[in-house]
Amino acid sequence: MDTNAAPNVTAAALAPPKPVAARSLVEAAHEAIRHEILTGGLAPGEKLRFEMLRKRFGFGASTLREALTRLVGEALVTSEEQKGFRVAPVSLEDLADLTRTRKFIELEALRESILNGDDAWEGRLVSAFHRLSKVEAKLSSGPELQQDEFEHRNNEFHHALISACPSRWLHHLHGILYQQSERYRRISLVNRVVPRDVHAEHKAMFDAALARNVELACQVAGEHIERTLSVMAKVLTAGR
Amino acid sequence: MDTNAAPNVTAAALAPPKPVAARSLVEAAHEAIRHEILTGGLAPGEKLRFEMLRKRFGFGASTLREALTRLVGEALVTSEEQKGFRVAPVSLEDLADLTRTRKFIELEALRESILNGDDAWEGRLVSAFHRLSKVEAKLSSGPELQQDEFEHRNNEFHHALISACPSRWLHHLHGILYQQSERYRRISLVNRVVPRDVHAEHKAMFDAALARNVELACQVAGEHIERTLSVMAKVLTAGR
DNA sequence: GTCAACAATAATTTCGAGATTTTTTATAAA
DNA sequence: TTTATAAAAAATCTCGAAATTATTGTTGAC
Incomplete structure (x- = not known):
C-alpha cells in the first residue's frame, strides 16, 4: 500500500x-x-x-x-x-494528594530504572535532556509560543528518566498521575510568580541518574516534585 | 415521584x-x-x-x-x-508485575490507614471481617454458588482495611490494580489446586490492623499477597 | 407568602442506517 | 507453487434523529 x-x-x-x-x-x-x-x-x-x-x-x-x-x-x-x-475540578487538596502520590510512584520507578538502565537508556536520557535544554533556553524570551513544545520535551525527559523501569503497571500508573500534574503545571506556567531555575534542577537529576547514584537521584527528583508543588500551590491560592 | x-x-x-x-x-x-x-x-x-x-x-x-x-x-x-x-490478555509476567505493584500500593495505603484510622474505621473493619468469615465457612461446601458473594465480601474486607487512608489518588490506583487481581484470583478459584487456610491469613491481618501494629500488618498483608501470587502462578502454568 | 404539583423546555441517552476501513477471497502473472 | 493485484465481504466507525430523563417556570392550593 x-x-x-x-x-x-x-x-x-x-x-x-x-x-x-x-x-x-x-x-x-x-x-x-x-x-x-x-x-x-x-x-x-x-x-x-x-x-x-x-x-x-x-x-x-x-x-x-x-x-x-x-x-x-x-x-x-x-x-x-x-x-x-x-x-474535573481542581483544588489545593487534590494537588497536594496528587503530588504526594506521584512522588511515591515516580521515585520507585526512577530507582528501578537506574538499577536496570542499559546503554540505550543512557542514550535516550542524553538525547531528551539535550532537547529539553534547548527549549528551556528559548522559553525565557517567548513563553507562550513554546509552551506546548516545552511540555512535550519536559514530558519526554521525565519519561526517559524512568524508561528503564521494567514494570509496565508502574508506568501505567505514573502516566495517569503525570498527566494530571501537567494540568496544574500549565496553570502555574501561564501566570508564574516565582522565578525558579528549572534547568539547574533538571541538570542535577540528569547528572545523578547518569552517575547511577540512586539515592541522590531520588532525593533531587523528590525535591524537584516538591518544589513544583509549592509553586503551583502559590498560584492556586493567589488566584482566590 | x-x-x-x-x-x-x-x-x-x-x-x-x-x-x-x-x-x-x-x-x-x-x-x-x-x-x-x-x-x-x-x-x-x-x-x-x-x-x-x-x-x-x-x-x-x-x-x-x-x-x-x-x-x-x-x-x-x-x-x-x-x-x-x-x-485484555493475561500472562504470568503480567501477573507477577501486577502483584508486585499492587503490594507496593496496598501496603502504603494500609500503613496510612492504620495511622489515621478512627473508631468508625474499626467498626467498618469488624463488620467486614465478620461478613467475610461467614461466607468463608460456607465456601468449602458449595464453592461455585457463593463465588460472587465471596469476591464481594473479600473486596469489602480488603477495602475496609485501607479505608482510613486519606489519599484519594492512592485509593484510585489501588482500585485499578485490585480489579485486575480479581480477574486472576477468580481463575485460580475455579480450579484451585493448593489447599490453603485463607481465613487464618485474613484473621492475622485483621488482628494486626486492630492492634495498630503497622509493621506486623504490612508484613502479614505482604505475605498474603505473595501467597496469592504463587497460587495463581501455579494454576496459570498448570493450564499450559 | 410558602410550598407542592404540573406543564414546558432543555439536555442527555439510545438506536439504526450509511460511510469508511480492514480483512478475506478470487484471479492472474511470474 | 508463489506472489501480486483486485474485487467482494465483513467489520468498524460516524452521524443525526427519536426516546428518555432532568431542569426550569408557572399555576394553584393551603
Missing part, C-alpha cells in the same frame, strides 16, 4: 485547535478536548454540553460521547449518569 | 447474567461485560465483535461501544484504532 497524504477527516477540518492528525475521529476529538482541558480553554468544573462541543469542535454526538468517556478514564472529566459530563 | 419497581430496561432483559439494576443502559452493559470478563465467560485475548455482543447482551452498537471504552480505561479491554476491541 502506498502512503496516502490526503487528510480523510472531514468534520475535524472545522476545529481551530488541531495539532496532530489522528487515525480516527474519536481519537482526534479526544486529543482536542484533552488539550483544551490541559491548557485551560475548558475550565475546571465547567459543564460539557454536547451542543456546545458540537459547535466548537465539529464532531457528532456519539464521537464526542466516546471521547468524553475516554477522558473520564483518565480522570480529566467526571460524569454523572443522566446528568452529563463536566471538566 | 413515587418509586418505580418495574425494570425500565427492555433490551437488557434478554441477557442471562444480570445481577444489579443499573441507572443507564451503558452502565448495565459495562457491568455485564465486565462480569463476563472477570468470570472468564469472555476469554482473555478474545475478539469482541459488535454483532456477537448485540446477540449476547442485547444492547445497541453505540451503547456497547461506550461500555467497551470504559473497560479500556480499566485495562480489562484493549482497543486498536479501526480494528476493534479485544479482551
Whole structure:
C-alpha cells in the first residue's frame, strides 16, 4: 500500500485547535478536548454540553460521547449518569494528594530504572535532556509560543528518566498521575510568580541518574516534585 | 415521584447474567461485560465483535461501544484504532508485575490507614471481617454458588482495611490494580489446586490492623499477597 | 407568602442506517 | 507453487434523529 497524504477527516477540518492528525475521529476529538482541558480553554468544573462541543469542535454526538468517556478514564472529566459530563475540578487538596502520590510512584520507578538502565537508556536520557535544554533556553524570551513544545520535551525527559523501569503497571500508573500534574503545571506556567531555575534542577537529576547514584537521584527528583508543588500551590491560592 | 419497581430496561432483559439494576443502559452493559470478563465467560485475548455482543447482551452498537471504552480505561479491554476491541490478555509476567505493584500500593495505603484510622474505621473493619468469615465457612461446601458473594465480601474486607487512608489518588490506583487481581484470583478459584487456610491469613491481618501494629500488618498483608501470587502462578502454568 | 404539583423546555441517552476501513477471497502473472 | 493485484465481504466507525430523563417556570392550593 502506498502512503496516502490526503487528510480523510472531514468534520475535524472545522476545529481551530488541531495539532496532530489522528487515525480516527474519536481519537482526534479526544486529543482536542484533552488539550483544551490541559491548557485551560475548558475550565475546571465547567459543564460539557454536547451542543456546545458540537459547535466548537465539529464532531457528532456519539464521537464526542466516546471521547468524553475516554477522558473520564483518565480522570480529566467526571460524569454523572443522566446528568452529563463536566471538566474535573481542581483544588489545593487534590494537588497536594496528587503530588504526594506521584512522588511515591515516580521515585520507585526512577530507582528501578537506574538499577536496570542499559546503554540505550543512557542514550535516550542524553538525547531528551539535550532537547529539553534547548527549549528551556528559548522559553525565557517567548513563553507562550513554546509552551506546548516545552511540555512535550519536559514530558519526554521525565519519561526517559524512568524508561528503564521494567514494570509496565508502574508506568501505567505514573502516566495517569503525570498527566494530571501537567494540568496544574500549565496553570502555574501561564501566570508564574516565582522565578525558579528549572534547568539547574533538571541538570542535577540528569547528572545523578547518569552517575547511577540512586539515592541522590531520588532525593533531587523528590525535591524537584516538591518544589513544583509549592509553586503551583502559590498560584492556586493567589488566584482566590 | 413515587418509586418505580418495574425494570425500565427492555433490551437488557434478554441477557442471562444480570445481577444489579443499573441507572443507564451503558452502565448495565459495562457491568455485564465486565462480569463476563472477570468470570472468564469472555476469554482473555478474545475478539469482541459488535454483532456477537448485540446477540449476547442485547444492547445497541453505540451503547456497547461506550461500555467497551470504559473497560479500556480499566485495562480489562484493549482497543486498536479501526480494528476493534479485544479482551485484555493475561500472562504470568503480567501477573507477577501486577502483584508486585499492587503490594507496593496496598501496603502504603494500609500503613496510612492504620495511622489515621478512627473508631468508625474499626467498626467498618469488624463488620467486614465478620461478613467475610461467614461466607468463608460456607465456601468449602458449595464453592461455585457463593463465588460472587465471596469476591464481594473479600473486596469489602480488603477495602475496609485501607479505608482510613486519606489519599484519594492512592485509593484510585489501588482500585485499578485490585480489579485486575480479581480477574486472576477468580481463575485460580475455579480450579484451585493448593489447599490453603485463607481465613487464618485474613484473621492475622485483621488482628494486626486492630492492634495498630503497622509493621506486623504490612508484613502479614505482604505475605498474603505473595501467597496469592504463587497460587495463581501455579494454576496459570498448570493450564499450559 | 410558602410550598407542592404540573406543564414546558432543555439536555442527555439510545438506536439504526450509511460511510469508511480492514480483512478475506478470487484471479492472474511470474 | 508463489506472489501480486483486485474485487467482494465483513467489520468498524460516524452521524443525526427519536426516546428518555432532568431542569426550569408557572399555576394553584393551603
